[in-house]
Structure formats: structure tokens, C-alpha cells
Amino acid sequence: MEAKWITALKSTLGEKYVRTAVVDRHSYSYDGSFGEYVPEAVVQVASARQVSEVMKIANHYRVPVTPRGQGTCLSGGPLPVYGGMVLDTSQWPASIEVYADDLIAEVSPGTLTSAIHQEVEAYGLMYPPDPSSAHVSTIGGNLAENSGGPRGLKYGVTKDYVIGLEVVTPEGEITRTGGRTIKNVTGLDITKLIVGSEGVLGVITSATLKLIPKPKAVQTIMVAFASMETAGRAISTTLTSGILPSKMEFIDHACVQAVEAYEPSGLPQDAEAVLIMELDGHEETLDKELQEILTIMKQLEATAVQVPETAEAAARIWKARKMVSPAIATIKPTKVSEDATVPRSQIPLMMKKLGEIREKYEINLVVFGHAGDGNLHPNILCDERDQAEMKRVEKAVEDIFQAAIDLGGTLSGEHGIGTMKSPFMENEIGIAGVDLMKRIKQSWDPNNIMNPGKIFAEPGQRLVLSRE
Ligand SMILES: Cc1cc2nc3c(=O)[nH]c(=O)nc-3n(C[C@H](O)[C@H](O)[C@H](O)COP(=O)(O)OP(=O)(O)OC[C@H]3O[C@@H](n4cnc5c(N)ncnc54)[C@H](O)[C@@H]3O)c2cc1C
Structure with a gap:
């Protein structure tokens, strides 16, 4: 017999927005990390009212709700670990309203981040947060994870560009x-509390994003070093020289080899x-900074x-950087x-x-x-089917x-x-820190x-990567 909460959802939203077929539920059972959890239903929403x-309904029947954008999370956030329903925002029509004179944009949660980049640039503006997954992840997911990317060095991350939110609380209040x-210093800064809250406090249904003028020019530079230590010194010497690049990315020898084997790119x-x-700003200033x-x-x-002289040559270098992830994924x-x-x-x-x-x-x-911002990506290439290897990887x-x-x-x-x-949060923020978050x-x-x-x-609870 169908659970009462599923019947209630169907009669409120309409049957086609509440998916219970095995194939649909399995499609929402994983993300970009490890583990598979099949929900009892998938609910597709397209408005704050829905x-x-x-x-x-969920609150009345005490049913777990797991919000989900595009499921690209690398830490298990959209996995329905206690069953219940996945609340899918990926079918919510994209909406980007740019208010150029106010340098802001209002966006709907299912909008892809790359669509926001593209839309605001048409107005000579820029939305700086640039996770590498921008073309496949939603702004709702970015807000919930406080995502960042290469431009974080100069411009900061998602939390630095959201000035307002519409949120539905667990009890259903908009x-x-x-x-x-x-x-805006009216009251407590709830916006900042919601950003990065990984969907545990409420569902983000709209966001007001802060935009900045798009820099007039950019210049890419690629530099090679014979040792990691010298590369480290190059990073700190540059950052204390009075120049702040917009991006400063690092690739180790093994990643270079992987990219070149995958698709020769001139690294x-x-x-x-x-x-x-990457340097950005006015052309004349860029030339001085480059020298x-x-x-x-x-x-x-x-x-x-x-020092690439054309936009195409620079794009090839950045494409090589983007290829690191797919290239190393072919190793194991x-x-x-x-x-x-x-x-x-x-x-x-x-290192x-x-x-x-x-x-x-x-x-x-x-x-x-x-x-440039100390955010390294150590990647371990292994074989999930090899239990002994996965135990070593967990350690x-x-x-x-x-x-x-x-x-x-x-x-x-x-x-x-x-x-x-x-399981490791206490090691970083202590028992009292975790307790404070639990009370919130x-x-x-x-x-x-x-x-x-x-x-x-x-x-x-402990970290489990092997198929036990
Ligand atoms: C190839 C690849 C590259 C990546 N590169 C980066 C990177 O450079 N920088 C970076 O920060 N991350 C990166 N990621 C991780 C991931 O893309 C981000 O965390 C992204 O923000 C997730 O967006 P999503 O739409 O896929 O959200 P999902 O994965 O579906 O969900 C992520 C979390 O947000 C919650 N959530 C989703 N929508 C809402 C909502 N509307 N309201 C409340 N909670 C919500 C979910 O419950 C979950 O906890 C990468 C992932 C991949 C696969």
C-alpha cells in the first residue's frame, strides 16, 4: 500500500511530479561521491509555493527531505541516507533577471551557474564564483555548498556574492x-548562515546575487618549475609583490603526464x-604586472x-587545466x-x-x-573493487x-x-563547535x-570507501 505522505504529495502537486518508479528512484540514489541510497519518492518542484x-506534508508525516540540484556533490550531500524523498530542483525553469543598474541578479535555484556567467556578461558584468563544475551544477547547489573556484583567490567564493535569499523552512514557511x-545590517545575518548549510536548514528557492564590473582585459601566464619548493616560493613571492592575480592554479608532474597522455596540450x-x-584589469596595468x-x-x-598572445592560445592552456580531472580519471x-x-x-x-x-x-x-588560496586537490586513483587497496585509501x-x-x-x-x-568535523572545530551547530x-x-x-x-560513523 502506498505511504500516506506519497498520496498526499500526489494529490497536492499532481501525480506526474511525484515519481516512485524504481528506475526514477535509482536515478536519484547517487552523487559525485561514494555510496548509493534509494529514496522512496522523488518530488520535482518548480515554485516556492510547491x-x-x-x-x-513532510513535516506532518516526519518524512526526510533531501534537496538536490544536479547531484554533482563530492561529499554525499544530496544522498537520501534515511530514505524519504529527494526534492529535485533540476527541473525548475532557469530564471536570471539582471538589474544592471543595481549590479544584482535574481536567480531561480535550478539555474546552471554557467548560464548566470553568460547572461550577466552580456551586460558588461561578472558573477565571479567559478566552480569547475559551473556548466553542470545549479546555483542552488553552489549556494548550499558555498562553492568556489580559481577566481576565489582574488574575488572570494559564493558566500561573498549573495546578498539575499528566499528560503522555505523545514516547517514549510516561505x-x-x-x-x-x-x-544591510538589519538583524542577524541569516543569509550567511544558509549559504554553506548543505541543505540541512531549508530549501533555497531564490537568490539575489551581487555582480561586479567585468574586467576589461585578462592575461594568462604559464610557468614551469623543477621543484615543488620553488613553485611554492613563486606563489608567495608573487602574492607579496603587490600583484593579485585573479587565478593561480597548480598542477603536479603526475597530472601533467596524465593530461598529455589523455590529450596532448603542450604542458x-x-x-x-x-x-x-591569470591577471585581469586594464590593459596598460596588465602589461606592467606581467613584466x-x-x-x-x-x-x-x-x-x-x-605568455599566450591570443585569447585562443590562452583558452588552450585553461582547457589543459580543466582536463586534469578527466585525464587522471582514466588512470584507474x-x-x-x-x-x-x-x-x-x-x-x-x-605537499x-x-x-x-x-x-x-x-x-x-x-x-x-x-x-593561490591554499586549496589543494589531492586525488587518489584506485579501484573500488579492490578491498585491500580501498582500506589503505581510507587510512x-x-x-x-x-x-x-x-x-x-x-x-x-x-x-x-x-x-x-x-566523522572528522570535531577534529577541526572541537566538541563545543559541533554542539553549537547541532543546537542551531x-x-x-x-x-x-x-x-x-x-x-x-x-x-x-567512520569513512567507508570500500564496498564492504
Ligand atoms: C567534475 C566536478 C568538478 C567540481 N568542481 C568543483 C569546484 O571547482 N568547486 C566546488 O566548490 N565544487 C566543485 N564540485 C562539486 C559540486 O559541483 C558543487 O558542490 C556544486 O555546488 C553542487 O551543485 P549541484 O547542483 O550538483 O548540487 P547537488 O550535488 O545536487 O547538491 C549539493 C548540496 O546542496 C544541497 N542543495 C541543492 N540544492 C539546494 C537548494 N535549492 N536548497 C538547499 N539545499 C540544496 C543538497 O542537499 C546537497 O547537500 C565539482 C564536482 C564535479 C563532479
């Missing part, structure tokens, strides 16, 4: 936070470390420097992608520790990432988390906590129906 109705002004194959930078950076790189004995069947982040001065030490972890557990570990991941924390860093620079990192969650969601099983670990 979300409100769904939440009221509420607004913040507003449409850059300055310097003998380099131990490659830095790819200063070239002097720094010469002093640090860079083994190769490339399983890719465990981490985002441990350290203070920038600690990057060389973190040393990652080398030690690689040796200790005999694993295939490669590293790339956003060097290695734990060591990576601890190494980042020991160096004054964080478990996650951008992928979030979800199910994957919750309890007061927002007294029946614990909003994305339960995320952020907070169950007693005895």
Missing part, C-alpha cells in the same frame, strides 16, 4: 533573508610543478614560461577527490606530507588545485585530513562535509526532516 506544500542592497612534460596564472611577474619567475629560475577506475586546504605559506609542507602519505600507504596520489584520506588540520588548515575548502567528512540545526528543524544524516556524524 516547496512549501511539500515541506508541510521566508526572505537579506535584501537587494550591498549594505611542459619535464616540469615537477606547473603554475597557471613584474616575469622578472619574479626569472629570479626563481623557472624552467619554462609561456576510481577517483577519490579531496579538497584539504591549508594557509598558503604551508603549501610546500602539505611534502602528501608525498609521505603516498609512500606510507603505497597509493597512486596526484595533486592539483587552487594554489590515507584520514591522514590527509589530519595533515591539513595540523597545518592550520581545513577539512574542506569547497566540497563540503556531507556524509564523507562528518535543532532549533530550525525540530523534527530533523531536513537532509538528515549530513554534516553531523552518527555515533561510531
Whole structure:
């Protein structure tokens, strides 16, 4: 017999928006991380009013609700670990209303982030947060994960560009936070609390984003180094020289080899470390900054420097950077992608520790990432079917988390906590810190129906990557 809450959803929303077929439910059972959990129903929503109705029914019947955008999460956030329903926003029509004179845009939650980039650029404006998944992830997911990307170095991440939200609470109330002004100090800053809350506090149904003028010109520079240590010095010397690049990305030797084997892209194959930078601003200023950076790189004995002269040549370099992830994914069947982040001065030490972890557990570990802001992506290439290897990988991941924390860093620079990192949260923020967050969650969601099983670990929960 059909559960009462499913019948209630069908009669409120209409049958076709409540999917219960096995094939539909399985399609919503996974994300970009590990683990598979099949929901009892998938509910497709397209308005705040519908979300409100769904939440009221869920709250009445005490049914778990897991919000979901495009399911690209790398930490388990959209997995329905306690069953119930997945609340799918991916079918919500995209809407981007640009108010150019106010430098803001109002967007609907299912809108792809790359569509926002494209739309606002037509007005000479820029929405800076640029996760690599921008073309396949929703702004709702980006807001819930506080996503960031290469431009985070100069411009910050999602939380720095959201000034207002419409949110449906776990009890089904439609509420607004913040507003449409850059300055707004009325009451507690609930907007910032919701951003990065990974769907455990409510459903984001609309967002007001802050935009900035699009820089008039950009200049890419690619530099190769014979050692990681020199690359580390190049990063800190550049950042203390008075120049702030918009992007400063790092690729290690193994990643360079993988990209070149996957699709030859002209990366310097003998380099131990490659830095790819982008400067942005006015053309005349860029030229001066470029000359200063070239002097720094010469002093640090860079083994190769490339300054592309056309937009196409620059695009090829950035395409090579984007190809790192798919290229390393061909090395072995399983890719465990981490985002441990350290203070920038600690990057060389973190790289040393990652080398030690690689040796200790005999694993295939490669590293790339956003060097300018200390957000490294150690990736372990392994085989999920090999239980013994996966046990070593689990231990290695734990060591990576601890190494980042020991160096004054964080478990996650951008992928979030979800199910994957919750057992380690206490190591970073302490018992009191976790308790404070639990109390906020309890007061927002007294029946614990909003994305339960995320952020907070169950007693005895540990990281499991193997198929046990
Ligand atoms: C190839 C690849 C590259 C990536 N690169 C980056 C990167 O550079 N930077 C980065 O930060 N991340 C990156 N990610 C991770 C991922 O893309 C981001 O976390 C993204 O923001 C998730 O968006 P989504 O629409 O897929 O959300 P989902 O994965 O569906 O959901 C993510 C979380 O948000 C919650 N959620 C979704 N919509 C809502 C809503 N409307 N209201 C409340 N909660 C909601 C979900 O419950 C879940 O907890 C990458 C992932 C992949 C696969």
C-alpha cells in the first residue's frame, strides 16, 4: 500500500511530479561521491509555493527531505541516507533577471551557474564564483555548498556574492533573508548562515546575487618549475609583490603526464610543478604586472614560461587545466577527490606530507588545485573493487585530513562535509563547535526532516570507501 505522505504529495502537486518508479528512484540514489541510497519518492518542484506544500506534508508525516540540484556533490550531500524523498530542483525553469543598474541578479535555484556567467556578461558584468563544475551544477547547489573556484583567490567564493535569499523552512514557511542592497545590517545575518548549510536548514528557492564590473582585459601566464619548493616560493613571492592575480592554479608532474597522455596540450612534460596564472584589469596595468611577474619567475629560475598572445592560445592552456580531472580519471577506475586546504605559506609542507602519505600507504596520489588560496586537490586513483587497496585509501584520506588540520588548515575548502567528512568535523572545530551547530540545526528543524544524516556524524560513523 502506498505511504500516506506519497498520496498526499500526489494529490497536492499532481501525480506526474511525484515519481516512485524504481528506475526514477535509482536515478536519484547517487552523487559525485561514494555510496548509493534509494529514496522512496522523488518530488520535482518548480515554485516556492510547491516547496512549501511539500515541506508541510513532510513535516506532518516526519518524512526526510533531501534537496538536490544536479547531484554533482563530492561529499554525499544530496544522498537520501534515511530514505524519504529527494526534492529535485533540476527541473525548475532557469530564471536570471539582471538589474544592471543595481549590479544584482535574481536567480531561480535550478539555474546552471554557467548560464548566470553568460547572461550577466552580456551586460558588461561578472558573477565571479567559478566552480569547475559551473556548466553542470545549479546555483542552488553552489549556494548550499558555498562553492568556489580559481577566481576565489582574488574575488572570494559564493558566500561573498549573495546578498539575499528566499528560503522555505523545514516547517514549510516561505521566508526572505537579506535584501537587494550591498549594505544591510538589519538583524542577524541569516543569509550567511544558509549559504554553506548543505541543505540541512531549508530549501533555497531564490537568490539575489551581487555582480561586479567585468574586467576589461585578462592575461594568462604559464610557468614551469623543477621543484615543488620553488613553485611554492613563486606563489608567495608573487602574492607579496603587490600583484593579485585573479587565478593561480597548480598542477603536479603526475597530472601533467596524465593530461598529455589523455590529450596532448603542450604542458611542459619535464616540469615537477606547473603554475597557471591569470591577471585581469586594464590593459596598460596588465602589461606592467606581467613584466613584474616575469622578472619574479626569472629570479626563481623557472624552467619554462609561456605568455599566450591570443585569447585562443590562452583558452588552450585553461582547457589543459580543466582536463586534469578527466585525464587522471582514466588512470584507474576510481577517483577519490579531496579538497584539504591549508594557509598558503604551508603549501610546500602539505605537499611534502602528501608525498609521505603516498609512500606510507603505497597509493597512486596526484595533486592539483587552487594554489593561490591554499586549496589543494589531492586525488587518489584506485579501484573500488579492490578491498585491500580501498582500506589503505581510507587510512590515507584520514591522514590527509589530519595533515591539513595540523597545518592550520581545513577539512574542506569547497566540497563540503556531507556524509564523507562528518566523522572528522570535531577534529577541526572541537566538541563545543559541533554542539553549537547541532543546537542551531535543532532549533530550525525540530523534527530533523531536513537532509538528515549530513554534516553531523552518527555515533561510531567512520569513512567507508570500500564496498564492504
Ligand atoms: C567534475 C566536478 C568538478 C567540481 N568542481 C568543483 C569546484 O571547482 N568547486 C566546488 O566548490 N565544487 C566543485 N564540485 C562539486 C559540486 O559541483 C558543487 O558542490 C556544486 O555546488 C553542487 O551543485 P549541484 O547542483 O550538483 O548540487 P547537488 O550535488 O545536487 O547538491 C549539493 C548540496 O546542496 C544541497 N542543495 C541543492 N540544492 C539546494 C537548494 N535549492 N536548497 C538547499 N539545499 C540544496 C543538497 O542537499 C546537497 O547537500 C565539482 C564536482 C564535479 C563532479
